[in-house]
Amino acid sequence: MSSASIPYDDEARLRSLVNLEVLDTAPEAEFDALVKVAAMVCGVPISLLSLVDESRQWFKANVGLPGVNETPRDVAFCAHAIHGDALFEVPDATKDARFADNPLVTGDPTIRFYAGAPLSTALPVGSRWAPCASSTAGRASGARSSRAGSVSLLTSCSTSFARQR
Numbered sequence: 001m002s003s004a005s006i007p008y009d010d011e012a013r014l015r016s017l018v019n020l021e022v023l024d025t026a027p028e029a030e031f032d033a034l035v036k037v038a039a040m041v042c043g044v045p046i047s048l049l050s051l052v053d054e055s056r057q058w059f060k061a062n063v064g065l066p067g068v069n070e071t072p073r074d075v076a077f078c079a080h081a082i083h084g085d086a087l088f089e090v091p092d093a094t095k096d097a098r099f100a101d102n103p104l105v106t107g108d109p110t111i112r113f114y115a116g117a118p119l120s121t122a123l124p125v126g127s128r129w130a131p132c133a134s135s136t137a138g139r140a141s142g143a144r145s146s147r148a149g150s151v152s153l154l155t156s157c158s159t160s161f162a163r164q165r
Helices: 010-019 029-042 141-164
Strands: 046-052 056-063 070-072 088-090 113-116 130-135
Touching: 029 046, 029 056
Parallel strands: none
Antiparallel strands: 046 056, 046 130, 056 070, 088 113, 113 130
């Protein structure tokens, strides 16, 4: 397993994340609705709105992982997604050297497919939330453009809700 490297701007990203005052807050209906829609659109059992802090990925909204509020950053798929500005997709984690021996792949919840996109537009510099969808079954990469469009729309909605907080 290869843990995601620390982004060059991580110190600023973490400050922005703290300034959002959303870490460890109660569930909010708007964010919960977005992850439900993401699960339906992507046809997956797991959908999350993750915030990656210094040591963990914390779930602001969660469908499909009842009772799980966070995972360590070093095993978080979203820790990889926050490095870019576009959709980060893993069609089959068992066949990807970065994730094949990840405990989230080899054990519960047995992730196979992952798609996530960082939220950074119109938020404080470097905040980068990461809405993501996961499945226990791999996915063909051919439907990527449809998923990318859907995740992009959900990203825009999440950004709007975050600004309104």
